Amino acid sequence: MPRPSETVYDALKSLIQTGQLAPGEHLVEDELCARHEVSRTPVRNALRKLSSEDLVTIKPHRGAFVASWTDDDAAEVMTLRSMLEPHAAALAAQRRTDDQLADLRGLCGHMETCEQDRPRDFRDELARLNHELHLTTLQAAASPRLYNITATLTRAPLMTGSFQFYGDDQLRRSLREHRDLVDAIAHRDAPAAHAVMEAHLRLAYRTMLTK
Template sequence: MGTRSHDVLRDLRAKITTGKIPPGSHLTERDLCAEYGVSRTPIRSALRKLADEGLVVISPHRGVFVAEWTNADAAEVMSIRALLESHAAGLAARNRSESQIETLNQLCDRMEVLVDEQPDGYRAEVAELNHELHLLILEAAASPRLFNIVKDLALAPLMSGSFQYYSHAQLHRSLQDHRLVADAITKGDELRARVLMEGHLRNAYAALTSR
């Protein structure tokens, strides 16, 4: 994917997951080309990727629409994530490298600084760093099949934009969860890493559905 396609993808993903582009919205190539000042090629590439992630639906003869998800859909995704990512966290505690531990803790640092300083758009940036953290733990698990099964679930609608709905206290608790999971992985404590990751994801779903 080229640089322009990546930029368009990143911006559209952020707008969809934060609700700036609501579920059910019709996305047209012509309007997007005008908005981003690019040709149809990077727009089409970005839309295909968003479709792969489940954020948009490409309907023959109708066009592209932002996916509409129900609370039942979100509950199903979070239940699967809690099961599989907790297993991944346990494997990560066993298989992680020193460089992965370092990066994991750096991601925690960056999110904490953002939440403390609260610059413009910080919640969207925290959401991106959160996704990086969960992907890193999947990579550290050293299980390619598990990675391929789970990697896109964190980008599911309602889940990937959940930080937009957190209270400040819920946001801090989520970052504390990250620290605890990172500590368990760093110390090679498989059982604690599994339990903490499952609890973290179930807390995230509870925060989302409490709004």
């Protein structure tokens, strides 16, 4: 059974990453305690952990707030991701295992089904699956340092909540790009995997800029 602080942490992280808690929103301890039926200690532990991941900002004498991201923050994160993730995709094409390839194909299938069926909160589920696909690609690169550096960037709220901004055509385009990426990894085509990931991230950032 998860500890109370882990339960609060998981709940808040999900709300932040899916955009249900807006940047700059005040996270009032008393309200969080009542909502999760816990004492202040688990709430404070959860907020400290979220702060260490740059998802929450703790201001002395004012409390905790959902981290705000400026245009410059977004540009910096996407610049770094655009350098690192295409390299990871190329390595994944060279180093992936059959199990990792199966996982990537499964994630593509789940995302396509989710987009077609559109259950309640389907965009939140797409965001979760998208994050998992990018992390699985990083894992397939078999480079622990690259994974640790880049995984942190993929957790930025403006990245994990990006599916909230997409229109229908943009959603389907993103899913097609995932298929193209996985096909390149399947055929161990490192240059193609690099190119697809680079274009995928560039188009994602362009979509964010227009919102």
